[in-house]
Amino acid sequence: MKSFFQKNGSSFALFFIVLCGTFFILMLAVPKAEPIFGLHTNQAAQNDNKEVIHYTAIGDSLTEGIGDLTNAGGFVPLVANDIQKKYQLNGVQTDNFGKNGDRSDQILKRVKKKKEIQKGLASADIITLTVGGNDLMKVIKGDVFNLTENSFKKPLKNYQNEVAKLLTEIRKYNADAPIYVLGIYNPFYLNFPEITEMQEIVTNWNNGTEEIVKAEKNTYFIPINDLLYKGIGGEVGIVGESTSQTGSSSDASIKNDALYEEDHFHPNNLGYQVIAGAVRDEMLKTQEKWLPKERED
Numbered sequence: 001m002k003s004f005f006q007k008n009g010s011s012f013a014l015f016f017i018v019l020c021g022t023f024f025i026l027m028l029a030v031p032k033a034e035p036i037f038g039l040h041t042n043q044a045a046q047n048d049n050k051e052v053i054h055y056t057a058i059g060d061s062l063t064e065g066i067g068d069l070t071n072a073g074g075f076v077p078l079v080a081n082d083i084q085k086k087y088q089l090n091g092v093q094t095d096n097f098g099k100n101g102d103r104s105d106q107i108l109k110r111v112k113k114k115k116e117i118q119k120g121l122a123s124a125d126i127i128t129l130t131v132g133g134n135d136l137m138k139v140i141k142g143d144v145f146n147l148t149e150n151s152f153k154k155p156l157k158n159y160q161n162e163v164a165k166l167l168t169e170i171r172k173y174n175a176d177a178p179i180y181v182l183g184i185y186n187p188f189y190l191n192f193p194e195i196t197e198m199q200e201i202v203t204n205w206n207n208g209t210e211e212i213v214k215a216e217k218n219t220y221f222i223p224i225n226d227l228l229y230k231g232i233g234g235e236v237g238i239v240g241e242s243t244s245q246t247g248s249s250s251d252a253s254i255k256n257d258a259l260y261e262e263d264h265f266h267p268n269n270l271g272y273q274v275i276a277g278a279v280r281d282e283m284l285k286t287q288e289k290w291l292p293k294e295r296e297d
Contacts, residue, residue: 049291051090055080056097056120058170059107059130062182062275063098067260067267074098074267076128078276083283087291095120103134104162111169121173125290126180128279131166133184135159136205152201156208163212167219178220178289180282181213182275185225187265190256199229218289222282227274228267231257 057063057076065074073096080092097117099110107129111117121127139155140147163181170179183206186199202225213221255264258271267275283290 048293049087050125050293053083053089053092053125053290054123055083055092055126055128056095056124057128058097058111058117058121059128059182060098060102060134061100061266062130062133063096063128064100065096065098065272066100067263068269068272070269075272075276075279078273079128079279079283082276082280086284095124098130101134103138104131104159104166107131108162108166108169111166118173121170124174124177126283127170127174127177128180128182129166129170130182131163132159132205132209135162136184136201149197152204156205159205160208160212163209164215167212167216176218178218178286179216180220180222180279181209182279183209183221183223183225185228187229187256187259189229190231190254191264220282220286222278224275224278227278228256228258228271232270232274
């Protein structure tokens with residue numbers, strides 16, 4: 001089988017090398033997002049509902065909030081704020097255990113090792129998990145010029161096994177809270193729209209995640225690729241003309257207005273708002289799983 005990067009391999013490889021270099025710099029330069037506590041004295045919640053919700057978020061850079069220039073924690077505080085306002089809660093306490101660059105196996109190791117994470121999971125009313133992007137990137141980095149569809153089959157199975165173990169580990173500390181698992185997206189689409197196989201690979205990877213999620217009780221998959229890969233609102237990016245030092249306009253450039261301009265990979269503030277909306281909507285649909293007070297025997 002021919003490599004699907006054979007035709008466009010040189011340009012993709014150059015872009016990928018620059019991207020990796022940018023990631024390394026960002027991992028050193030971007031400060032870790034801090035957890036927030038949205039505790040306010042709003043109007044009392046309904047008698048049958050909890051007055052304060054504990055929201056624990058765990059995962060990779062999407063949970064940490066890389067690309068969020070407010071340094072508040074990406075989509076996590078946005079979801080917390082929306083929930084608090086929607087249900088007039090006294091507060092939503094959040095724990096952000098996101099770590100830039102983590103694969104599924106590395107997230108699992110942190111859950112097993114860190115008492116702080118175990119404690120946060122144990123007391124959570126709702127849990128979100130971002131996972132998969134770095135697992136996929138590891139496969140791509142392995143041999144960017146010779147990738148085929150078969151290159152992803154075994155790694156996908158291994159990844160699914162790790163996600164299943166991760167969800168099982170989370171359930172050791174909290175058997176009742178709903179877990180919302182976010183999918184991944186294709187950040188390369190606008191730069192390499194001709195490489196249609198990349199979109200297929202992302203879709204297959206998401207399908208693999210969803211398959212594991214559906215096998216778990218009270219666990220929900222949230223797709224985000226269709227919301228982000230073309231930009232905000234499904235538009236095909238933003239087209240703008242760059243200007244040279246002589247004042248003449250050069251070739252038009254295309255960028256995804258949902259992505260962070262420094263790396264064209266992580267979401268920006270708008271991108272995180274879109275992700276937050278998807279997470280919030282799924283939580284609202286399943287509110288009976290986390291909002292009502294526990295019944296006293």
